[in-house]
Structure formats: structure tokens, C-alpha cells
Amino acid sequence: MSLGEFDLIARYFDRPVRRSALGIGDDCALLTPQPGMQLAVSCDMLVEGRHFLSTVDPERLGHKALAVNLSDLAACGAEPLAFTLALALPQADEAFLAAFSRGLLTLADASGCELIGGDTTRGPLNICISVFGQVPLRATGTGALLRSGARPGDDLYVSGTLGDARLALEVFRGTVWLDGSSFDAVRKAMELPQPRISLGMGLRGLVSSAIDVSDGLLGDLAHVLQRSGVGAVVEVDSLPLSEVMRSQPLSLQRLCALSGGDDYELLFTAPAEHAAGVAAAGAAAGVAVTRIGRITERSDAGGARPRLVDAQGRPVDHLERSFDHFRT
């Protein structure tokens, strides 16, 4: 190996900062949120074999590592500012670093989110990104979209389509067969998720709660219901599905859409009077927004579990648990 740690960082990751006060190369980076804004912070760690396959294209991996973090900012309605990258690598593989950094920094540039610092070490492949955005500070509290504000009567929405990433995973697992172009489409959903940043910012002031769908619709909805102290009805026949997904058996559709995970769509609630505003925000962001149910009072029996119904309002059983890293 010919490159030392510092050369390696410099070659692929060290670029002058434009918006931040100080970037890579000192003990700390310096960030100054605009006056009247507060800082939103999120952090995700990606591990080989758990969050991505060892065969993944490193350029797509670079994209996804940042995308899953930007998705958390989107769920708060935050405007991306900057991020740090900590990277453990089994060896300093230049081809990997060149492709990984290209995928990472292309999305960073497209999102106005600059790399301001981090750490590199030798170890089993591990990618840890912390991302920083800004949200308005309001006299009444924060302008961030939270999980805790859903109220009975609110409509329940989701962006984009659900389940394609899980369908791709099932192809990799060998439980589902797809033709080449269908596989490419769902694999792209898994490997190149698009964080809904513009939509999140556009939903400020319109929604009562929001979360991004990373662990599966039911699991993430449960977090909202728990934080908000409410229940929900989900109309499973309204779940937005891709064309590829619609050609699959109904049971697989429901498994993938309800419990798939890795969707990185926004799940949010809004009072009925904001329905037009929500539709306009979706149109402005160029992202489909679909009403998939409504918020109810919390039932004593149901806990944070939503009721699932079909188009005729009949109950639908769905027992698959949300993805939980420490149960699987």
C-alpha cells in the first residue's frame, strides 16, 4: 500500500468548503447556522452484509451512505448544510475509494451538503456519516417536522412508491425471480434511494408529523403513533407501488410495501385542510404523494399498531414484524 492515511484522505475527500466556516484539516470543523435557524443532526452507521451487500458497486454505496442520512434531514424538513464521514476499511483500496467518493460527493454536491470532516481507519468495512441541516427556530418552538404531532382525523401520506428495495433483496436472496430490466429497476431503488429533501422542506408548516421509511412502513408508522399517542388506519390497497411491484403476487406486494424497509420515502400526517397544500408541495418537489389512511384515537387494545383495511374497509391480517437489527 503506497498511500498514507493523510494522503489518501486528501486525494479523495479533501475539498475546499464553500459554506462552512472551516472544513477538513483541523481538530474540528466549524459550522454557523444562519440566524434564526437551529441545527438538525442525524447519524447512521452502515455495515457490510447488514446494510449493503459486499458485491455492491462502490459508487452506489457512496451515494446510499449519504442518502440514508439526508433522508433523516428530509423527515425533519431540514435544509442540508454539511456532513462528516468516518470510514473503516480493511485496506486502502484506491479503486474503491475513487468510486465511493465519486458517488458520495456527487450526491453531496446535488444536495448542497458539504463534507467538513471525519476519520479514516483500518478495520472491517464500516461507514458512519453524521449529517447537519438547519430548520427554522420559531417563537412557538422548533420549525422541524417531528414524529410527535399526529392528531386523530389527520390524513396519512407517503411519498414515492414502497417496497421495491425489499423486492430487490428477495431477488438477491433467491426467493423471487425477475427479468433483467425489472431487476435493474428495483435494484436501483435499493442502491440509489433519493432522499426527499425538497419535499421535506416544502412540507414545513403543513404537516403534523413526519418520519422517513427506513425500517418498513409499519415499523416506522409505529414510532409516529407511539410518539403522538394516537392510532391509525392504513388502507393497504392505496399503498403506492411501482409497475414491477404491481406484477407480483398480492402477498409479496404487501410484505414488501408494509415491512420492506430501505424505502427512504417520507411518511407524514396532515390535517384535512392542508390536503391541497400537501399536493402542491409534492408537485413542486416532483414527487408523488399518496394518501394511504388516517390517524385515529388510540385504541386500548391496539397499542401503536395500526389497523390494516382493504379497499372495502375489511380488516387485513399482516403479521410480519418490522425489520429490527437485533431480532433478525
Added chain:
Amino acid sequence: MSLGEFDLIARYFDRPVRRSALGIGDDCALLTPQPGMQLAVSCDMLVEGRHFLSTVDPERLGHKALAVNLSDLAACGAEPLAFTLALALPQADEAFLAAFSRGLLTLADASGCELIGGDTTRGPLNICISVFGQVPLRATGTGALLRSGARPGDDLYVSGTLGDARLALEVFRGTVWLDGSSFDAVRKAMELPQPRISLGMGLRGLVSSAIDVSDGLLGDLAHVLQRSGVGAVVEVDSLPLSEVMRSQPLSLQRLCALSGGDDYELLFTAPAEHAAGVAAAGAAAGVAVTRIGRITERSDAGGARPRLVDAQGRPVDHLERSFDHFRT
């Protein structure tokens, strides 16, 4: 394993935030630096076998994982505010988590630095912490201590003592033998480093540059010399050493003190007229501060490498390179 990921996080890490606007449990945490302050951000990743031994006491590991990050804030003169923790674990080991979180949160409480978010996943043991502090924003720029301000004629200082962590490592490697109480002392230096936060804040406005000694004195000094475009003379007989270290052979003393790494002391430069202020800042923080040399013009030949001299001003050879994760 009986605990799911979310229960596990909640049991050991989820505590109400006191200063931050929003802590664990939403998509993002929210931080609001005080008016007139900017945010200092740093990030370190610790990997088993590289940054700590598999036999380390998990409570000490929890302490050290946060301490090395707080040391970066100290080197910027930042006041700690909050941190995020991303943790990959081979299994959800409750005994490990209980001890690790105790060590981590005890130092967090003592430093006024609260845990506001993070991520937990299964994978080879990996600890990634991002830490956030605040530094004054000045009309002339930042109030943070930087690496880039050292000027010829400045005195060169270091806090505490140097090399004990490396001496402990040599005992673990079997190249050095120490009696039990001596080993305990240097092992404590390695496993329970004390971030020099009060000293760093006390040095605001007094010093021209600062860095924390994590990779070894010579390696970290080289960063300052390079960023500042200057050279330095280091008086090796002035290096502050512990009693245990002073009883070791001279060559081992110099190896450990100059290239040891893991010291987490502050290395800084200040103009001569601030010598009394520097001494007062050390006294106020309860930390020894030792003058170990001075900043010179940069020589054409020397690059960022300092000249080493003994008490009589004679050149001293020291060829050991600083610790570099990708060369060792």
C-alpha cells in the same frame, strides 16, 4: 438475545436532554448554539485491535471513546454541548452495554456534553462518536483555536505528560516489563485519558495555534507546522514525563514521548508576551503546562519536520515516524 434494538438503546442510552432542543427518538436531534457562537464538530471512529484491545474494561472504553472526541473540542477551545454515538456490536451484550454506557455517560455528565442521538447495529465492534461544541464567533473570524496561526518566535507548549499510553502499549506487547503499580499508572493514561477542555477554553485569546496530541508529538506538531508554514525547535530534555517514564531508558523515553500517540494532551503555541497568561490558564485548569521549544522560520530543507535538540542545544536524532494507521 431478548432485547430488541430499540429497547436496548432506550435502556442504556436514552435520557432526557437538558440543554439541547431535542434528543434521541426522532429522525434528527436539534441543537441551538447560543447567539454569537458557532458550532465546532469533530468525529472519531474506534476499532477493536487498532484503537483498543479486546480485553479492555468496557467502562474504560466508554470513557475513552468520548474522551478522544472531547480532546478535539479542547484543541479548538470549544465548550462541549452534545454528541451522537453510532455503535456496531457483534451481539447485544447487556453486561458490555451497561459498563460501556456507564463510562461514557459519566464523562458526558462531567463534561456537560449530552447524548442526543445515534445509531446501533450488529457488526464487528465499532464505536463512532461525533461531538459538538461551541466557540465564540468574532468580528475578525472564528474564536476557535486553529492549527494555522503559529508564528516564528512563539513559544511551544504541551500540557500534562507525554508517552505513558505508549509505554503501557509496550507492556501489552511484551517489549517492556513494569511492576504492578507502575503498569496501573501508565495503563490508566492509556485507557482513561483526560480531555483538556477547561485548559482549551482558558487558552482562547492567548494562543496562536493548538492541536491535541493523538498520533504522537512529532506527527501532530508536523500538522501545525505545515498549516502555519513555519518550523520548530523541540528541546527533548524539556519534554514533560511521568515518574514511571523517567525511570525508563532514555531511548524508550524519547520514543514514547515523541512518537507515542494516544496522549490527548494539548500542544500549542503562544507569543512570548502571553507566557504569564498561559501559565495562569494552566493553573486555573489544574493542568501542568510545559514550554518545550519554540517556533522558527521554516527551513527549505526541513519541511514540516521540527529540529530536535538536547539541553545543550545539540541536535538529537529521532527517526521513528509518527503513527499512521495505513502504514503500520
